Amino acid sequence: MxxxxxxxxxxxxxxxxxxxxxxxxxxxxxxxxxxxxxxxxxxxxxxxxxxxxxxxxxxxxxxxxxxxxxxxxxxDNQMLNEETESYEQGKEASYYMKTAAKIIIVLFLLISLFIFFYF
Structure with a gap:
């Protein structure tokens, strides 16, 4: 697919x-x-x-x-071109923000598991 x-x-x-x-x-x-x-x-x-x-x-x-x-x-043709460029830049930033959020969540879960089993 x-x-x-x-x-x-x-x-x-x-x-x-x-x-x-x-x-x-x-x-x-x-x-x-x-x-x-x-x-x-x-x-x-x-x-x-x-x-x-x-x-x-x-x-x-x-x-x-x-x-x-x-x-x-x-x-407005200028708006059409600028908007496309800003969207591409925003898309890259949002990808990195999502990835960072996933990493933070995984680290939080790992720390929580560590605290739960060892304390």
Whole structure:
């Protein structure tokens, strides 16, 4: 089973994300949405959300999707490029933070076991 590798495309408001998703899906590009905070629940319960939405697409479709999104009038091209770069940097930092948290948890458990058996 191969893993689907995604790449962050853009973070935008809910209404703009809906338009971008429709554009990309009309061009044969699959899109995955990630809502901030309780945005997904708010859109189901109230019909709209005031929270931002992150859009992801596969690595293979990323360039084509970026070209299509950059042609839209309401999307700032500089924001699209900066956001992609900052996401990649944040992804690296979050990986190291997760790894450090795992190490701390394992050390805590080992120390707890040591104290439990020897005291």
């Amino acid at each position: 191969s893993k689907l590798k995604l790449r962050h495309l853009i973070t935008t408001g809910a209404q703009e994300a809906e338009m971008i998703r429709a554009l990309l899906e009309d061009n044969g590009i699959a899109v995955i949405e990630k809502h901030h905070e309780v945005g997904a629940y708010a859109s189901i319960y109230m019909g709209f959300s005031a929270f931002n939405v992150e859009l992801y697409t596969s690595i293979e479709d990323y360039k084509k999707a970026q070209e299509l999104v950059s042609e839209l009038e309401f999307v």
